[in-house]
Amino acid sequence: MNPNLGTCYGIGVGPGDPELITLKAKRLIENADVIAYPATQTGESMARQIASQYIKESVHEYPIKIDMSSNAVQLDDAYAVAATAINKFLEKGQNVAVLCEGDPFFYGSFIYIFSKLKTTYHVEVVPGVSSIMACGAVSQQPLTSHNDILKVIPATLDKDRIKHQLDHQGTTAIIKLGRHFQKVKGLLDELDLLDCASYIERATLPNQKQMPLTNHDSGKAPYFSMILVNPSWKQINE
Amino acid sequence: MNPNLGTCYGIGVGPGDPELITLKAKRLIENADVIAYPATQTGESMARQIASQYIKESVHEYPIKIDMSSNAVQLDDAYAVAATAINKFLEKGQNVAVLCEGDPFFYGSFIYIFSKLKTTYHVEVVPGVSSIMACGAVSQQPLTSHNDILKVIPATLDKDRIKHQLDHQGTTAIIKLGRHFQKVKGLLDELDLLDCASYIERATLPNQKQMPLTNHDSGKAPYFSMILVNPSWKQINE
Numbered sequence: 001m002n003p004n005l006g007t008c009y010g011i012g013v014g015p016g017d018p019e020l021i022t023l024k025a026k027r028l029i030e031n032a033d034v035i036a037y038p039a040t041q042t043g044e045s046m047a048r049q050i051a052s053q054y055i056k057e058s059v060h061e062y063p064i065k066i067d068m069s070s071n072a073v074q075l076d077d078a079y080a081v082a083a084t085a086i087n088k089f090l091e092k093g094q095n096v097a098v099l100c101e102g103d104p105f106f107y108g109s110f111i112y113i114f115s116k117l118k119t120t121y122h123v124e125v126v127p128g129v130s131s132i133m134a135c136g137a138v139s140q141q142p143l144t145s146h147n148d149i150l151k152v153i154p155a156t157l158d159k160d161r162i163k164h165q166l167d168h169q170g171t172t173a174i175i176k177l178g179r180h181f182q183k184v185k186g187l188l189d190e191l192d193l194l195d196c197a198s199y200i201e202r203a204t205l206p207n208q209k210q211m212p213l214t215n216h217d218s219g220k221a222p223y224f225s226m227i228l229v230n231p232s233w234k235q236i237n238e
Numbered sequence: 239m240n241p242n243l244g245t246c247y248g249i250g251v252g253p254g255d256p257e258l259i260t261l262k263a264k265r266l267i268e269n270a271d272v273i274a275y276p277a278t279q280t281g282e283s284m285a286r287q288i289a290s291q292y293i294k295e296s297v298h299e300y301p302i303k304i305d306m307s308s309n310a311v312q313l314d315d316a317y318a319v320a321a322t323a324i325n326k327f328l329e330k331g332q333n334v335a336v337l338c339e340g341d342p343f344f345y346g347s348f349i350y351i352f353s354k355l356k357t358t359y360h361v362e363v364v365p366g367v368s369s370i371m372a373c374g375a376v377s378q379q380p381l382t383s384h385n386d387i388l389k390v391i392p393a394t395l396d397k398d399r400i401k402h403q404l405d406h407q408g409t410t411a412i413i414k415l416g417r418h419f420q421k422v423k424g425l426l427d428e429l430d431l432l433d434c435a436s437y438i439e440r441a442t443l444p445n446q447k448q449m450p451l452t453n454h455d456s457g458k459a460p461y462f463s464m465i466l467v468n469p470s471w472k473q474i475n476e
Contacts, residue, residue, distance in 0.1 A: 012371070014260065022367060023264065024257035072384075103367075105374040105381045106388075114380060125375035127367050127442075129260060129341075133250070136343040137363035142352060143343045146310075149403060150344075150390040157385055165387065168403070204365075 010104035012128015033094035039063035079112035155180035201225035248342035250366015271332035317350035393418035439463035
């Protein structure tokens with residue numbers, strides 16, 4: 001690759017607490033020529049908020065505005081526009097830091113950008129603390145030891161597929177709850193796993209909540225929430 | 239709990255690169271009264287090595303010496319001795335930072351210590367960057383997006399149990415390869431998944447290696463290695 005091109009860094013900024021950013025992420029954010037991040041149409045960005053104290057006032061910012069109601073094709077189009085904009089910075093020899101909640105390659109929108117840049121530009125991924133590990137820490141619930149299996153399952157899958165994956169001894173993290181919360185809670189009840197489940201939302205942020213799932217009775221959960229469940233945690237509420 | 243007691247921090251120091259320590263971990267290591275870490279009988283400690291530049295010369299160090307050939311009962315005994323030693327520091331009001339490779343609750347030996355201290359002392363877990371995310375970053379292989387499932391499976395499980403878990407669309411991380419490497423490689427061959435697998439060892443350390451699994455022909459793998467496999471990565475070697 002042309003050595004005069006800039007580098008695109010996909011930077012994991014961790015689960016929410018700005019102190020859970022890595023030293024490498026901090027250094028790259030402080031030294032970047034351009035900071036890009038996913039944002040709503042009105043400009044709000046959780047990734048930017050997490051990293052805000054490390055962003056220099058003088059840096060060029062490029063919000064990647066995403067309409068959250070987009071379908072897959074529209075999302076891909078929006079990221080294609082962003083990738084083209086990032087290309088222009090890289091062609092000028094500027095380094096671009098793309099901020100990503102949690103880890104860039106773990107359900108991160110950075111994957112869209114990466115797939116569009118990887119063959120032409122130098123792209124480096126800086127791993128971050130994932131929400132899975134943050135939720136284990138916040139709920140004081142060890143995730144896995146010895147020969148345990150860990151599974152991460154999006155709640156957006158249909159009930160039968162989720163049920164099929166709950167057939168093992170080990171820990172399952174059911175993520176992206178949002179409007180799928182009642183479906184998941186109902187399934188865990190059906191499988192007699194309610195007493196073995198912990199509910200966590202916005203882990204490590206000032207407004208975090210965590211409780212045994214049986215204590216969660218509002219019937220609602222935000223997108224940034226998850227259930228950790230393990231058949232051996234029967235004692236969770238005792 | 240007695241406010242005069244110290245706090246025990248289980249601190250994830252990340253996958254290997256000292257720059258992948260979080261700002262919170264660095265602060266707590268720099269300010270701890272006692273630094274504890276798992277070590278071999280001869281005193282070598284990967285966790286300590288990762289964090290070494292943040293450990294003050296004047297701090298009290300407590301290596302938790304573990305014989306790697308120990309069985310489960312012997313390990314539990316060794317951690318009981320360590321927990322008793324840590325208790326004494328906490329009783330004196332000292333804060334103890336227990337260093338953990340990767341994340342403390344993700345296959346971490348800190349889980350033993352935690353289980354012995356949690357009812358009597360204040361224990362806080364500081365999540366770290368996991369080797370799973372580090373291996374995704376190093377191999378430039380996005381782990382999961384959209385509705386993908388992620389599974390983490392120890393290679394120490396018997397072949398049939400591993401096979402049973404490879405029944406899905408999504409990414410599987412097969413960890414703790416070591417002497418189980420050939421068993422796992424053989425199984426992936428049998429399932430026609432060899433071409434969809436990436437091999438990574440010592441991710442983010444200076445001696446890291448990563449390659450398509452089909453290029454790995456020594457027949458050997460260290461304990462700190464993993465295979466990432468996803469049926470949709472058929473193009474990995476193309």
